[in-house]
Amino acid sequence: MFDVVIIGAGLSGLAAGIRLAHFGQKVCILERHTVWGGLNSFYKKDGHHFDSGLHAVTNYAAPGSKRGPLGTLCRQLRIKLEDFGLEPQTFSRITVNGASIDFSNGLDLVTAEVARAFPSEVDGFARLCAASLEYPIATIDRPFASSRARIREFLSDPLLIEMILVPLFFYGAATEDDLDWDLFVVLFNSVFREGFGRPRRGIKQILDLLVSRFEESGGEMRRRAGVARLVVDEGRVTSVVLDDGSVVSGRTVLSSAGLVETARLRSDRPADDLAESIGPVAFMESQHILASPSTFTPCVTFYCNGPSLRWRSPVEPVDLTSGVICAPHNYQHSTAPERQTIRITHLANDAYWTGLGASDEAQYAASKADWVARSRVSVEPYTGKLDVKYTESFTPRTVRYYTGHLGGAIYGSPHKVKSGKTDLSNLFLCGTDQGLLGIVGAMLSGVAIANANILGGAR
Amino acid sequence: MSESEKVKSLILEIIGDIAPDEDLSAVDPAVRLRDQLDLDSMDFLDIVMELRKRHQIEVPEADYMRLATLDGCVEYLGPKLQARLSA
Numbered sequence: 238m239f240d241v242v243i244i245g246a247g248l249s250g251l252a253a254g255i256r257l258a259h260f261g262q263k264v265c266i267l268e269r270h271t272v273w274g275g276l277n278s279f280y281k282k283d284g285h286h287f288d289s290g291l292h293a294v295t296n297y298a299a300p301g302s303k304r305g306p307l308g309t310l311c312r313q314l315r316i317k318l319e320d321f322g323l324e325p326q327t328f329s330r331i332t333v334n335g336a337s338i339d340f341s342n343g344l345d346l347v348t349a350e351v352a353r354a355f356p357s358e359v360d361g362f363a364r365l366c367a368a369s370l371e372y373p374i375a376t377i378d379r380p381f382a383s384s385r386a387r388i389r390e391f392l393s394d395p396l397l398i399e400m401i402l403v404p405l406f407f408y409g410a411a412t413e414d415d416l417d418w419d420l421f422v423v424l425f426n427s428v429f430r431e432g433f434g435r436p437r438r439g440i441k442q443i444l445d446l447l448v449s450r451f452e453e454s455g456g457e458m459r460r461r462a463g464v465a466r467l468v469v470d471e472g473r474v475t476s477v478v479l480d481d482g483s484v485v486s487g488r489t490v491l492s493s494a495g496l497v498e499t500a501r502l503r504s505d506r507p508a509d510d511l512a513e514s515i516g517p518v519a520f521m522e523s524q525h526i527l528a529s530p531s532t533f534t535p536c537v538t539f540y541c542n543g544p545s546l547r548w549r550s551p552v553e554p555v556d557l558t559s560g561v562i563c564a565p566h567n568y569q570h571s572t573a574p575e576r577q578t579i580r581i582t583h584l585a586n587d588a589y590w591t592g593l594g595a596s597d598e599a600q601y602a603a604s605k606a607d608w609v610a611r612s613r614v615s616v617e618p619y620t621g622k623l624d625v626k627y628t629e630s631f632t633p634r635t636v637r638y639y640t641g642h643l644g645g646a647i648y649g650s651p652h653k654v655k656s657g658k659t660d661l662s663n664l665f666l667c668g669t670d671q672g673l674l675g676i677v678g679a680m681l682s683g684v685a686i687a688n689a690n691i692l693g694g695a696r
Numbered sequence: 697m698s699e700s701e702k703v704k705s706l707i708l709e710i711i712g713d714i715a716p717d718e719d720l721s722a723v724d725p726a727v728r729l730r731d732q733l734d735l736d737s738m739d740f741l742d743i744v745m746e747l748r749k750r751h752q753i754e755v756p757e758a759d760y761m762r763l764a765t766l767d768g769c770v771e772y773l774g775p776k777l778q779a780r781l782s783a
Contacts, residue, residue, distance in 0.1 A: 260745055260749055261749055301717065303715070303717060303734045304734070309736070309738060312714055312715055312738070312739060312742075313738060313742070315713065315714070317716065688738070688741075692745065
């Protein structure tokens with residue numbers, strides 16, 4: 238009998254596991270796949286190493302920083318900030334309808350860019366920056382408040398409003414067309430105030446650190462141990478049944494599988510429970526390893542070709558009118574990177590990709606290759622022509638397979654449960670559907686839920 | 697080491713593990729820890745939890761304020777530590 242069974246060895250599950258094991262709880266993390274990391278994992282293909290999802294670590298803090306989400310996280314996990322090996326970005330760019338502003342870590346560059354391109358909005362932008370200092374409490378549920386409505390209290394130029402919103406939608410909006418104001422505040426700070434860094438050796442550097450902290454704290458991780466069913470009796474989870482039929486028992490169960498995904502594991506709920514809460518926002522992503530160096534300079538480029546972002550599942554298989562272009566080699570590296578890779582992200586239609594994948598494997602592969610090629614051409618106005626030697630890509634179907642996220646929804650359900658509580662007394666949620674996002678957010682989610690619901694007291 | 701020095705050093709040892717970047721060499725025992733060190737409420741709760749883990753001392757929430765200064769810690773934790781050692 239474990240004190241706590243955690244479903245999923247992603248960033249949130251591992252962080253929760255470290256906290257709980259550190260304070261003497263007997264913890265077991267169950268992971269369906271052979272490799273840990275969940276949405277943010279790593280793999281090797283044809284001799285090339287890839288991060289499955291890493292764009293940027295938001296909430297950047299320089300070594301020595303004590304404050305901010307990353308400082309809090311390091312103290313909670315007893316990890317030294319330097320050990321994350323984060324290298325800061327140089328600068329990133331937002332382009333909407335042909336107009337651009339640049340930003341870097343801290344608010345200085347973006348403030349100067351707003352003054353250059355939108356002189357009449359300087360005061361409003363300053364007020365927005367000040368208002369964003371009021372962080373919501375991570376574990377308190379509040380009703381949805383429209384950011385599109387709220388931002389007009391600060392800014393009036395629709396182009397600038399869109400420029401501020403585009404990166405925030407791409408880095409965390411699970412809802413269509415709008416995002417919750419609490420989430421806006423969290424994302425605004427993590428993207429603009431704190432900014433971007435990347436671990437020198439990719440996501441594996443962070444994951445290795447978490448796994449070793451978890452194990453040295455006395456925690457146990459079981460891989461190839463997918464959860465098939467949560468047996469519920471009299472308002473409690475009484476046992477956890479694995480894919481192979483074996484049973485694990487825990488006094489408390491902490492699930493990072495997602496809101497809908499967790500409900501559907503329960504023996505007292507139907508297999509199609511909460512269909513209306515499946516996330517609508519899915520992506521196609523491709524990584525292009527370059528054969529010769531590119532002259533493209535921003536670390537991350539967020540763009541929307543038209544005047545307003547269409548943030549919803551597209552009618553077509555992939556929406557090429559907006560996207561994110563990442564160039565990891567443009568960060569301020571201490572040593573020159575071994576290769577240049579360009580990562581391109583677009584909104585995608587989950588039903589198309591998952592449906593095609595289920596019915597016709599050859600057609601799926603052909604359509605994927607076609608859309609990846611079209612994506613590459615579609616970003617040439619930003620990147621110039623890319624000399625590509627190897628391409629790797631994923632669709633919503635891939636995300637569904639590797640993470641179990643229904644709808645291939647990277648940011649999970651539009652319904653977040655910030656308290657992490659469920660109607661069962663010993664079942665809690667952490668991770669994406671708890672409402673904190675990004676790499677630092679995911680880890681903080683595990684910490685906050687472990688503190689508030691299991692260790693007792695701390696928020 | 698006197699009883700009060702013992703309590704001070706175990707508290708500073710805990711703070712040093714939670715916040716390794718803090719300089720603990722010149723902490724004034726009469727001044728609130730939060731006023732001299734960069735500790736937030738989460739760090740403070742961790743001190744309480746580490747006391748439970750390392751020294752089996754329970755501090756109920758109503759008594760948290762008594763740990764605000766090192767002198768307060770000595771006054772509050774000293775008898776508890778003594779009781780545990782002689783038990």
